[in-house]
Amino acid sequence: MKFNVITIFPDQLLQTLEFGVIGRAIENKIIELNFIDPREFSDNDYGSIDDKAYGGGPGMVMQVEPILSSIEKVKKESKNNIQTVFLSPQGEQYTQKHAELFKKQSEIIIVSGRYEGFDERVIGLTKNSVEISIGDYVLSGGEIAASVIIDSITRLIPGVLGDEQSAVLDSFTSGLLDHPHYTRPEIVRDKEVPNVLLSGNHEAIKRWRLKQSIVTTFKKRPDLLKQRKLSKDEQKLLDEYLEELDE
Ligand code: SAM
Helix, strand or coil: EEEECCCEEEHHHHHHHCCCCHHHHHHHCCCCCEEEEEHHHCCCCCCCCEECCCCHHHEEECCHHHHHHHHHHHHHHHCCCCCEEEEEEEEEECCCCHHHHCCCHHHEECCCCCCCCCHHHHHHHCCCEEEECCCCCCCCCCHHHHHHHHHHHHCCCCCCCCCCHHHHHHCCCCCCCCCCCCCCCCCCCCEECCCEEEEECCCCHHHHHHHHHHHHHHHHHHHHHHHHCCHHHHHHHHHHHHHHHHC
16 A cells, blocks of 8 residues: 655654554555655745745644645556545544545555644645544644554555454454453462463353453443444343443
């Protein structure tokens, strides 16, 4: 998959993405990062792409033409009708569902803002675009948000994780949080690993993990359970837990 990122600070992205599984995905060419610097399309000798806001007020605004020209450059080099993601704290809240949808595309364009953000007209002028926010807080620029999006999509691509089941079992993939994990030693500061995990009974382990997943979601993120219908069997496991609480 190819990520075309329009940014004035490509190094900030590279420095967050060059480690671990994502770094290897870049090395192994499973993903490609293509950076476009909008300053290439600046209309002045200083290479600036921002200007004062009409109506006054603090901060500078990113101009339309350098951003649009950067997007057009990518689109000209590609045959696909590529989707453009504008990073903005005002966008749709990014979730695992977005990652799964974006993964189905062979490439996307991500536009990283700076200063006060983009001139509003650039969004309306870009076909097949969406505004995405990574949370209800304001960052100084979109590069960290772009890294979050690229990382979360990349780990879903076959061949990126050592064991592909990892992504399937991760939190949110099935609408539930992940079950708890344990590693050696078996006892640490009097705390023991749950017995079932040492039993070698794969069916019992699978069932215990599903129950833990449901219970963890119930305790930590009840909002997720409201959005997800539990199967009869899953509901039985939750009821079992609630009965245990009453005992
Ligand atoms: N004035 C804007 C506002 O209050 O909506 C904030 C601009 S912010 C300082 C500069 C850039 O950082 C934005 O254009 C956007 O690209 C990026 N950014 C900041 N917070 C973000 C968030 N929560 N999610 C995605 N991108 C964000």
